[in-house]
Amino acid sequence: MGVANNSGSRWGLRALGLGYLSLLLLAPLVMIFFKAFEDGLAAPIDAITSPDGLHALKLTLLMVAISVPLNTVFGVGCALLLVRHKWKGNAVIDAIINLPFAISPIVIGLSLFLLYGTDGWFGPVLAEAGIKILFSVPGMVLASIFVSLPFVVRETVPVLQEIGTEQEQAASTLGANAWQTFWRVTLPAIRWGVAYGVVLTTARVLGEFGAVTIVSGSISGQTQTLPLFVEKQFANFNLPGAYGASILLALLALTTLLAMNVLKRKEDA
Amino acid sequence: MGITVEGASKRFGDFQALNDVSIDVPDGSLTALLGPSGSGKSTLLRAIAGLEALDGGRVLIEGEDVSKKPTQKREVGFVFQHYAAFKHMTVFENVAFGLKIRKWDKAKISDRVHELLRLVQLDGLADRYPSQLSGGQRQRMALARALAVEPQVLLLDEPFGALDAKVRKDLRTWLRRLHDEMHVTTIFVTHDQEEAMDVAGQLVVMNEGRVEQSGTADELYEQPATEFVMSFVGEVNRLGEHYVRPHDMSVALDRDEGAEEAMVQRIVALGFEIRVEFVLGDGTEVWAQLTRAELQKLELREGQIVYLRPGQTKSFNGDVAPSDGHGASTPHDPPDDDDAEVSAAV
Numbered sequence: 001m002g003v004a005n006n007s008g009s010r011w012g013l014r015a016l017g018l019g020y021l022s023l024l025l026l027a028p029l030v031m032i033f034f035k036a037f038e039d040g041l042a043a044p045i046d047a048i049t050s051p052d053g054l055h056a057l058k059l060t061l062l063m064v065a066i067s068v069p070l071n072t073v074f075g076v077g078c079a080l081l082l083v084r085h086k087w088k089g090n091a092v093i094d095a096i097i098n099l100p101f102a103i104s105p106i107v108i109g110l111s112l113f114l115l116y117g118t119d120g121w122f123g124p125v126l127a128e129a130g131i132k133i134l135f136s137v138p139g140m141v142l143a144s145i146f147v148s149l150p151f152v153v154r155e156t157v158p159v160l161q162e163i164g165t166e167q168e169q170a171a172s173t174l175g176a177n178a179w180q181t182f183w184r185v186t187l188p189a190i191r192w193g194v195a196y197g198v199v200l201t202t203a204r205v206l207g208e209f210g211a212v213t214i215v216s217g218s219i220s221g222q223t224q225t226l227p228l229f230v231e232k233q234f235a236n237f238n239l240p241g242a243y244g245a246s247i248l249l250a251l252l253a254l255t256t257l258l259a260m261n262v263l264k265r266k267e268d269a
Numbered sequence: 270m271g272i273t274v275e276g277a278s279k280r281f282g283d284f285q286a287l288n289d290v291s292i293d294v295p296d297g298s299l300t301a302l303l304g305p306s307g308s309g310k311s312t313l314l315r316a317i318a319g320l321e322a323l324d325g326g327r328v329l330i331e332g333e334d335v336s337k338k339p340t341q342k343r344e345v346g347f348v349f350q351h352y353a354a355f356k357h358m359t360v361f362e363n364v365a366f367g368l369k370i371r372k373w374d375k376a377k378i379s380d381r382v383h384e385l386l387r388l389v390q391l392d393g394l395a396d397r398y399p400s401q402l403s404g405g406q407r408q409r410m411a412l413a414r415a416l417a418v419e420p421q422v423l424l425l426d427e428p429f430g431a432l433d434a435k436v437r438k439d440l441r442t443w444l445r446r447l448h449d450e451m452h453v454t455t456i457f458v459t460h461d462q463e464e465a466m467d468v469a470g471q472l473v474v475m476n477e478g479r480v481e482q483s484g485t486a487d488e489l490y491e492q493p494a495t496e497f498v499m500s501f502v503g504e505v506n507r508l509g510e511h512y513v514r515p516h517d518m519s520v521a522l523d524r525d526e527g528a529e530e531a532m533v534q535r536i537v538a539l540g541f542e543i544r545v546e547f548v549l550g551d552g553t554e555v556w557a558q559l560t561r562a563e564l565q566k567l568e569l570r571e572g573q574i575v576y577l578r579p580g581q582t583k584s585f586n587g588d589v590a591p592s593d594g595h596g597a598s599t600p601h602d603p604p605d606d607d608d609a610e611v612s613a614a615v
Contacts, residue, residue: 167355170347170353171366173343175371176366177339180370188357
């Protein structure tokens with residue numbers, strides 16, 4: 001009796017969980033797929049393969065190609081600092097790293113706009129040196145890095161804590177210097193934490209809208225990433241185009257997640 | 270030569286882990302650092318390896334002051350209590366690690382690793398991962414990994430602490446034999462006095478960050494320099510100011526001058542050895558170690574009143590304990606147990 005009850009309530013909980021997730025997460029996504037292809041494939045494909053669409057895709061991938069490696073290197077280094085070198089400043093660093101989570105992307109965009117604008121601290125100096133930050137790629141990269149900075153740190157810190165320092169100490173007694181220890185012992189041990197952080201960073205950079213909108217000016221064919229392209233299509237009532245670009249964006253993020261899972265499964269096998 | 274530590278001090282916050290410790294470990298010896306947890310024995314071992322930086326004092330390996338050298342240049346083999354296996358590497362790769370760092374060529378590495386795996390009886394398991402090994406196998410792998418680079422000294426930090434009793438006993442014997450073959454200067458840390466006596470030729474007893482005494486197992490047992498050594502190495506009863514070993518307690522049924530009246534509280538048969546627990550008139554609890562034959566002769570039962578006479582006793586405030594006329598007082602000068610710096614030559 002107790003067992004039957006138990007399994008009954010377990011199924012009930014599962015149904016509840018699945019239902020909740022379906023309604024909140026899956027339904028909107030399915031709707032997009034449905035809407036995009038409602039009137040055939042031509043319109044969404046046209047939108048994506050238009051010069052502006054292709055440019056947006058390339059620019060988005062460029063953002064990923066620059067921001068993700070930088071945030072990965074910084075994130076791993078920062079996690080090492082936080083976990084392996086205890087000092088009082090760590091609490092401050094820890095709090096600062098969480099800022100991008102705490103602040104709305106649009107506020108981040110605005111603050112970058114102020115900092116690098118003609119009246120900002122850095123704007124005039126850089127303008128004199130002929131470096132353009134706002135309404136161009138450097139500003140968009142800065143915004144992308146800002147919003148996606150915490151992921152690698154947050155995913156790496158717990159894994160570093162978990163592996164402890166004994167393996168690293170063993171490596172040093174065997175003659176390995178700090179650099180060799182990092183590459184041969186520490187990094188392989190934390191690789192899946194880092195990989196998960198990379199996937200999250202990639203997804204965040206791919207989808208970033210708020211901060212990039214402000215600093216880029218969203219100029220078609222110049223400073224428009226895929227999310228900005230989607231918004232523009234939507235505003236211009238080209239709904240199949242907006243949905244098509246949305247699906248492309250979703251697929252890019254899912255691909256990175258899938259790639260990680262495939263790699264992990266391959267290794268575990 | 271061998272390993273020398275001079276005036277080592279180390280403090281962790283408010284805790285004085287090492288307090289002016291000096292030891293001298295001869296070349297090729299197998300020495301145990303013995304003490305309870307918190308006695309500083311592991312800190313001392315880690316300081317020799319360079320895994321802990323000393324606040325004061327210095328470490329010499331083969332006559333060379335290595336105090337300023339980083340761990341990776343000290344050429345020490347270190348074995349950790351929890352193995353510190355590289356989990357993402359196979360057994361082969363683990364043992365090969367130090368050789369790869371030293372840029373040996375592949376064929377030579379392979380020969381050396383297989384030679385070591387044979388030595389530690391793991392040659393069939395080269396392609397396994399540490400997670401597929403038992404605790405004892407992991408520790409042997411860790412030992413092979415440490416020995417692969419032919420270290421000048423081998424340091425083992427409670428190497429058998431995480432293993433079960435049977436495996437622990439086998440590995441002890443095995444370590445002693447290995448040392449007989451390799452003759453590498455070896456220090457191992459343990460809190461288990463039986464293990465220390467079983468494996469090591471020389472023992473250094475540590476307590477509260479200091480060296481209490483060093484010497485062979487016999488010396489420590491027969492001539493303990495301090496109360497701590499007396500009670501930590503071997504079993505002991507305390508009678509007022511005097512200490513007596515349980516096997517030095519004689520039990521008589523008849524009243525006897527100078528003997529203590531006691532009541533038998535419990536009789537525990539441990540095979541050949543019988544442990545008899547008594548309570549004295551003042552409530553002190555003591556026990557005696559008897560043989561089965563002695564017990565049968567006395568026909569002791571619980572609740573019985575008997576008379577105890579300590580044989581050899583020892584006290585640590587200068588005076589020699591009264592003996593029972595067999596002339597069995599302490600056979601050496603009463604040692605001092607004051608706070609003087611204890612510098613131990615092993």
